[in-house]
Amino acid sequence: MEIAFINGSPKTKDSASASLLQELKSLLEQDGITTSDYNFNKPMLSIEEMEQMKVHNTLVFAFPLYVDGIPSHLLNCLTQLEAFLASVKEKDIKVYSIVNCGFYEGHQTKLAMEMMENWCSKAELKWGQGVGIGAGGMLPMIKNVPLGHGPKKSLGKAFRELANNILNGTSQDNIFISPNFPRILYKLAAEMGWRKSIKANGLKRKDLFTRK
Ligand SMILES: Cc1cc2nc3c(=O)[nH]c(=O)nc-3n(C[C@H](O)[C@H](O)[C@H](O)COP(=O)(O)O)c2cc1C
Numbered sequence: 001m002e003i004a005f006i007n008g009s010p011k012t013k014d015s016a017s018a019s020l021l022q023e024l025k026s027l028l029e030q031d032g033i034t035t036s037d038y039n040f041n042k043p044m045l046s047i048e049e050m051e052q053m054k055v056h057n058t059l060v061f062a063f064p065l066y067v068d069g070i071p072s073h074l075l076n077c078l079t080q081l082e083a084f085l086a087s088v089k090e091k092d093i094k095v096y097s098i099v100n101c102g103f104y105e106g107h108q109t110k111l112a113m114e115m116m117e118n119w120c121s122k123a124e125l126k127w128g129q130g131v132g133i134g135a136g137g138m139l140p141m142i143k144n145v146p147l148g149h150g151p152k153k154s155l156g157k158a159f160r161e162l163a164n165n166i167l168n169g170t171s172q173d174n175i176f177i178s179p180n181f182p183r184i185l186y187k188l189a190a191e192m193g194w195r196k197s198i199k200a201n202g203l204k205r206k207d208l209f210t211r212k
Helices: 016-029 049-054 072-085 105-123 148-168 183-200 206-210
Strands: 002-007 035-039 058-064 094-100 126-133 173-178
Touching: 002 016, 016 035, 016 049, 016 058, 016 094, 016 148, 035 049, 049 072, 072 105, 094 148, 105 126, 105 173, 126 148, 148 173, 183 206
Parallel strands: 002 035, 002 058, 058 094, 094 126, 126 173
Antiparallel strands: none
């Protein structure tokens, strides 16, 4: 079984997408499965990268939600990959996607998930399953919390189902989850984070409310 883990976040470190792929990887490793890692954090893929996609029978994408959709650099990569794969006959590639977003509610990622499903059908790939995850901003901060516990209770359940589907090459309905953590506390923590970063960038709190 050849599985490609594709991180579609433009961040080179501390991305929620990377920490989600790491969690899923540890579940698959329990079954002796290894994965190959790729970064689609740029708008163009090399021929070598596209050749690599061809040899995998499972592609697992993880990316952030941007303006209710797929980040533009990743969309470019997908368009390029679709054209490249058009010449491959009798493709048997299954696609799974993990989309995380800044809003608390995972169902915010529904449209982006549909875009991935549409891309699959256009590129003649098979859709496996999608997991849409809310409150992505706190994921890198709680990376040491074990999967299935505390704020990651629902994530644990969703990822076990996703890992099973990947292992068996099966498809199932998409899952949308929010953290097992009070919404109000997430909002307060996010606001504190913004105030901290605006200070670190030499600006004042009132600058957060500047309108152009
Ligand atoms: C340009 C841009 C657009 C975004 N649009 C949305 C959005 O429409 N809805 C949302 O919930 N979060 C949105 N976000 C927040 C990201 O989805 C969120 O920060 C995510 O956790 C980043 O994931 P990553 O660390 O894997 O890159 C946006 C972030 C950026 C930078």
